[in-house]
Amino acid sequence: MSKNDKFAISPTRQENYPEWYQQVIKASDLAENSDVRGCMVIKPWGFSIWENMQRILDGMFKETGHVNAYFPLLIPLSFLEKEAEHVKGFAKECAVVTHHRLEAKEGGGLQPAGKLEEPFIIRPTSETIIGSSYSKWVKSYRDLPLLINQWANVMRWEMRTRLFLRTTEFLWQEGHTVHATKEEAIEETLRMLDVYEKFAHDTMAMPVIKGAKTSDERFPGAVDTYSIEALMQDGKALQAGTSHFLGRNFSKASNIKFLNKEGVEEFAWTTSWGASTRLIGGLIMTHSDDNGLVLPPKLAPCHVVIIPIYKSDAERGEILSFCNALKEALVAQKYNDAKIICSIDDRDMRGGEKAWQHIKKGVPIRLEIGARELSANSLFMGQRDKDPRDKVVIGRVEFVKKITQILDEIQVNLFNRARKYRDENIKKINSLKEFEEYFREDSGFALSHWNEAAIGHEALAKLKVTPRCIPIDGEREDGKCIFTGKDSKQRILFAKAY
Amino acid sequence: MSKNDKFAISPTRQENYPEWYQQVIKASDLAENSDVRGCMVIKPWGFSIWENMQRILDGMFKETGHVNAYFPLLIPLSFLEKEAEHVKGFAKECAVVTHHRLEAKEGGGLQPAGKLEEPFIIRPTSETIIGSSYSKWVKSYRDLPLLINQWANVMRWEMRTRLFLRTTEFLWQEGHTVHATKEEAIEETLRMLDVYEKFAHDTMAMPVIKGAKTSDERFPGAVDTYSIEALMQDGKALQAGTSHFLGRNFSKASNIKFLNKEGVEEFAWTTSWGASTRLIGGLIMTHSDDNGLVLPPKLAPCHVVIIPIYKSDAERGEILSFCNALKEALVAQKYNDAKIICSIDDRDMRGGEKAWQHIKKGVPIRLEIGARELSANSLFMGQRDKDPRDKVVIGRVEFVKKITQILDEIQVNLFNRARKYRDENIKKINSLKEFEEYFREDSGFALSHWNEAAIGHEALAKLKVTPRCIPIDGEREDGKCIFTGKDSKQRILFAKAY
Numbered sequence: 001m002s003k004n005d006k007f008a009i010s011p012t013r014q015e016n017y018p019e020w021y022q023q024v025i026k027a028s029d030l031a032e033n034s035d036v037r038g039c040m041v042i043k044p045w046g047f048s049i050w051e052n053m054q055r056i057l058d059g060m061f062k063e064t065g066h067v068n069a070y071f072p073l074l075i076p077l078s079f080l081e082k083e084a085e086h087v088k089g090f091a092k093e094c095a096v097v098t099h100h101r102l103e104a105k106e107g108g109g110l111q112p113a114g115k116l117e118e119p120f121i122i123r124p125t126s127e128t129i130i131g132s133s134y135s136k137w138v139k140s141y142r143d144l145p146l147l148i149n150q151w152a153n154v155m156r157w158e159m160r161t162r163l164f165l166r167t168t169e170f171l172w173q174e175g176h177t178v179h180a181t182k183e184e185a186i187e188e189t190l191r192m193l194d195v196y197e198k199f200a201h202d203t204m205a206m207p208v209i210k211g212a213k214t215s216d217e218r219f220p221g222a223v224d225t226y227s228i229e230a231l232m233q234d235g236k237a238l239q240a241g242t243s244h245f246l247g248r249n250f251s252k253a254s255n256i257k258f259l260n261k262e263g264v265e266e267f268a269w270t271t272s273w274g275a276s277t278r279l280i281g282g283l284i285m286t287h288s289d290d291n292g293l294v295l296p297p298k299l300a301p302c303h304v305v306i307i308p309i310y311k312s313d314a315e316r317g318e319i320l321s322f323c324n325a326l327k328e329a330l331v332a333q334k335y336n337d338a339k340i341i342c343s344i345d346d347r348d349m350r351g352g353e354k355a356w357q358h359i360k361k362g363v364p365i366r367l368e369i370g371a372r373e374l375s376a377n378s379l380f381m382g383q384r385d386k387d388p389r390d391k392v393v394i395g396r397v398e399f400v401k402k403i404t405q406i407l408d409e410i411q412v413n414l415f416n417r418a419r420k421y422r423d424e425n426i427k428k429i430n431s432l433k434e435f436e437e438y439f440r441e442d443s444g445f446a447l448s449h450w451n452e453a454a455i456g457h458e459a460l461a462k463l464k465v466t467p468r469c470i471p472i473d474g475e476r477e478d479g480k481c482i483f484t485g486k487d488s489k490q491r492i493l494f495a496k497a498y
Numbered sequence: 499m500s501k502n503d504k505f506a507i508s509p510t511r512q513e514n515y516p517e518w519y520q521q522v523i524k525a526s527d528l529a530e531n532s533d534v535r536g537c538m539v540i541k542p543w544g545f546s547i548w549e550n551m552q553r554i555l556d557g558m559f560k561e562t563g564h565v566n567a568y569f570p571l572l573i574p575l576s577f578l579e580k581e582a583e584h585v586k587g588f589a590k591e592c593a594v595v596t597h598h599r600l601e602a603k604e605g606g607g608l609q610p611a612g613k614l615e616e617p618f619i620i621r622p623t624s625e626t627i628i629g630s631s632y633s634k635w636v637k638s639y640r641d642l643p644l645l646i647n648q649w650a651n652v653m654r655w656e657m658r659t660r661l662f663l664r665t666t667e668f669l670w671q672e673g674h675t676v677h678a679t680k681e682e683a684i685e686e687t688l689r690m691l692d693v694y695e696k697f698a699h700d701t702m703a704m705p706v707i708k709g710a711k712t713s714d715e716r717f718p719g720a721v722d723t724y725s726i727e728a729l730m731q732d733g734k735a736l737q738a739g740t741s742h743f744l745g746r747n748f749s750k751a752s753n754i755k756f757l758n759k760e761g762v763e764e765f766a767w768t769t770s771w772g773a774s775t776r777l778i779g780g781l782i783m784t785h786s787d788d789n790g791l792v793l794p795p796k797l798a799p800c801h802v803v804i805i806p807i808y809k810s811d812a813e814r815g816e817i818l819s820f821c822n823a824l825k826e827a828l829v830a831q832k833y834n835d836a837k838i839i840c841s842i843d844d845r846d847m848r849g850g851e852k853a854w855q856h857i858k859k860g861v862p863i864r865l866e867i868g869a870r871e872l873s874a875n876s877l878f879m880g881q882r883d884k885d886p887r888d889k890v891v892i893g894r895v896e897f898v899k900k901i902t903q904i905l906d907e908i909q910v911n912l913f914n915r916a917r918k919y920r921d922e923n924i925k926k927i928n929s930l931k932e933f934e935e936y937f938r939e940d941s942g943f944a945l946s947h948w949n950e951a952a953i954g955h956e957a958l959a960k961l962k963v964t965p966r967c968i969p970i971d972g973e974r975e976d977g978k979c980i981f982t983g984k985d986s987k988q989r990i991l992f993a994k995a996y
Contacts, residue, residue, distance in 0.1 A: 034569070034627070035577070035630050036572050039571070041567070042567055042568040047566050047567045051566065069540055070539070070548075071532070072532045072539070073651055074667070079533070087600075087608065091599060091600040091608060095597075095618075096596065096597040098594065098595075098597065100593055110575060110585065110589060119609075120534065121600075129533075153650075169572070
């Protein structure tokens with residue numbers, strides 16, 4: 001166990017999980033709170049992870065036929081009001097722009113001036129402003145489907161914020177599509193849910209359960225909301241991506257109509273789906289340990305860090321040229337749709353502290369190279385998915401040949417470890433009593449029978465547990481709702497949630 | 499001449515340049531005005547061009563040692579006030595957030611509620627909010643240089659807007675760097691100016707003149723502002739990228755201090771530099787013609803469009819499989835840091851109209867493939883840098899082999915054509931009288947002797963001409979300012995400007 005190492009994260013996960021989370025972010029230099037209440041600064045290391053997420057997700061969106069566009073940041077208040085449930089859902093967290101300039105005020109300083117006739121809301125999501133464009137673009141069935149995604153910042157004025165998990169401003173992508181038929185729109189909704197699942201599994205190494213939200217947990221204005229739900233190491237769930245079948249609610253609100261093949265005008269069917277910088281929070285709480293951040297290689301901003309160790313200037317030259325040659329051999333190699341990324345850390349500081357900086361930042365592979373490695377043409381390798389002291393000697397030639405294989409192994413190892421944890425912390429619960437005990441003591445996923453009539457049940461509020469989703473891949477099984485005794489066709493997923 | 503073609507843009511450039519500009523954007527489906535005053539919707543074709551610009555610029559920034567990060571959208575009013583010139587420069591165009599929720603109002607509808615203690619400004623640029631982070635990050639000379647870029651949306655409340663050229667919200671990148679010495683900061687300022695010049699020349703095929711701004715044209719708060727200036731087809735200049743040496747003005751305003759090697763605390767030296775979606779406006783007005791958009795291949799979202807032409811179902815199958823095989827052979831090829839992008843347009847519509855859609859969208863190469871081409875294993879090729887009717891037969895094998903060469907030729911041809919136009923429209927002017935005649939009748943770049951004392955000269959205001967820059971690569975030549983008669987060391991560049 002290395003948790004007592006002086007460089008490790010304090011507190012440990014066991015001691016204080018929320019504080020451990022903050023300290024991992026600090027130690028790995030991912031992000032920090034800004035001077036603007038609830039808004040974070042995403043620092044270069046954190047932003048590189050987001051860039052990797054963007055690149056891979058964007059490729060998946062394009063493969064499924066979507067293109068990107070950009071719509072206004074500001075939404076006229078009257079647009080937001082068009083869909084009643086929608087505005088109700090967002091009214092309490094809207095940043096409102098009311099003026100368009102500043103003027104000198106008496107006694108010095110400046111004050112807002114130029115009051116706007118109609119206030120604008122900084123987009124909390126863009127259904128209504130994009131709908132306004134779509135109503136002009138869609139005329140005929142020939143214009144459909146319309147498959148557009150936007151990468152953007154959005155703002156929801158949150159009272160309690162936590163880095164990545166809940167911030168007033170966050171970065172996300174929001175897909176908005178229009179279809180001629182209900183069936184096609186539902187198909188799209190589920191296709192994009194599958195894309196999120198695949199991304200979570202293959203790229204983030206984060207196992208998720210996908211399913212439909214119960215009606216009380218739907219996106220404001222949606223007919224159906226689907227989500228992927230991941231289990232964090234403290235037993236709490238994280239909703240990691242959502243896909244909404246909007247029916248014709250927003251096409252009616254925004255007047256998105258088309259002439260069908262028979263020449264009859266009808267309202268279109270729309271969907272929207274999004275994933276955000278919150279995913280980074282999920283990544284941290286899925287893989288990281290008491291030594292700091294652990295990154296799946298597919299998202300790591302750096303795959304291999306080389307640490308040269310030398311005692312004299314003469315040694316330095318030789319070792320550095322060995323390191324440089326190694327780096328060149330590595331970065332020439334492809335890794336999935338990109339390249340191996342390798343850096344040499346030749347800063348003048350103590351070796352232990354230096355290696356620990358990279359451990360805390362989650363770099364998948366560390367190579368220490370000194371006189372012994374040089375003469376043996378070998379490397380001293382540490383992997384971030386193993387104990388920091390569990391280092392091995394590996395031949396240089398072998399390492400260069402096997403680098404992508406090693407990275408793939410780390411990626412798979414992280415996924416398997418996370419899935420094992422998830423599987424060990426998902427419990428079938430058959431009575432309210434057992435349910436209450438489970439969530440009072442422990443935490444994790446619970447699978448229980450449930451009926452729509454249980455919505456708003458006091459036990460849920462008291463335990464701070466919510467229905468996470470009705471698993472799509474869950475087995476059908478008749479039973480009785482543990483809250484109401486009414487009929488149930490399937491167990492659904494419950495948890496405390498972020 | 500094809501300008502009378504029924505599909506071409508109306509009006510022509512000659513007839514009405516500003517209206518031609520709007521019509522090119524409309525016909526090529528780049529962007530449109532939104533329902534939010536002054537904000538545009540960047541449509542998929544336009545956004546793809548921006549994605550290409552981003553990818554290439556981002557690569558250039560990373561090659562010069564920069565990393566990306568993300569800072570808050572909102573700036574506390576008090577932060578903006580810290581640098582006096584800065585806030586003066588932006589006060590008249592600030593979108594101000596004053597409330598953080600909505601509440602029901604009497605008589606129905608919603609109104610802003612939850613008044614903020616301090617108003618926030620939607621960033622018009624981020625020097626002050628980023629400076630606040632930098633003041634915490636920079637402690638020692640070892641932390642320098644700090645080289646960070648941000649891709650973001652910004653907002654400047656403009657009274658008169660034009661798609662891409664001047665919009666209330668626009669997308670851009672803003673680099674913000676911190677240095678230990680004045681020399682390093684100036685070096686960085688000029689390095690990034692060179693990056694912009696290289697991007698304009700090599701990627702946009704848009705010739706620019708780089709230089710320092712005169713003091714009246716500087717960025718609010720900067721010690722020196724440098725820009726690249728391009729000449730549009732109507733003889734007006736477009737500032738296409740700026741790089742600012744900020745001296746210690748913003749480090750003093752934001753308290754960015756460091757301990758130097760001698761252990762003495764001093765204020766750091768900062769720079770900032772930016773380029774925006776305005777570049778797309780410059781691209782349009784540099785290359786496009788009376789037939790629509792013309793795109794340099796390096797920025798085109800599609801390099802080759804294949805139009806199959808058939809008369810029967812039997813022919814259709816054969817021709818489509820010929821087209822598919824051709825497409826596969828093309829997209830397998832590298833093109834600079836990316837791939838050849840090719841699409842087959844098999845929509846059911848008249849061939850002439852279909853080809854014209856691609857002409858208007860600026861696709862560099864069109865291939866028409868019918869029975870004749872199939873049997874001859876050839877293609878009927880049109881290039882966007884030539885007259886639409888100037889099409890040639892080329893062998894399939896030869897085309898596949900030469901595709902990148904053809905694209906490179908188009909890229910170079912566009913640059914040479916634009917440079918020729920620019921060179922023909924830059925005139926050395928030696929008297930105020932001649933200057934007034936030049937700008938009354940015609941328009942273009944003028945190179946004239948000038949002295950700082952000429953700032954605010956009434957002739958400039960009357961003619962709506964501004965000093966564009968003091969060319970860095972311009973020859974040193976003693977002379978007399980044409981406005982004041984005072985000494986001048988060098989001619990500077992004048993123009994009417996967007």
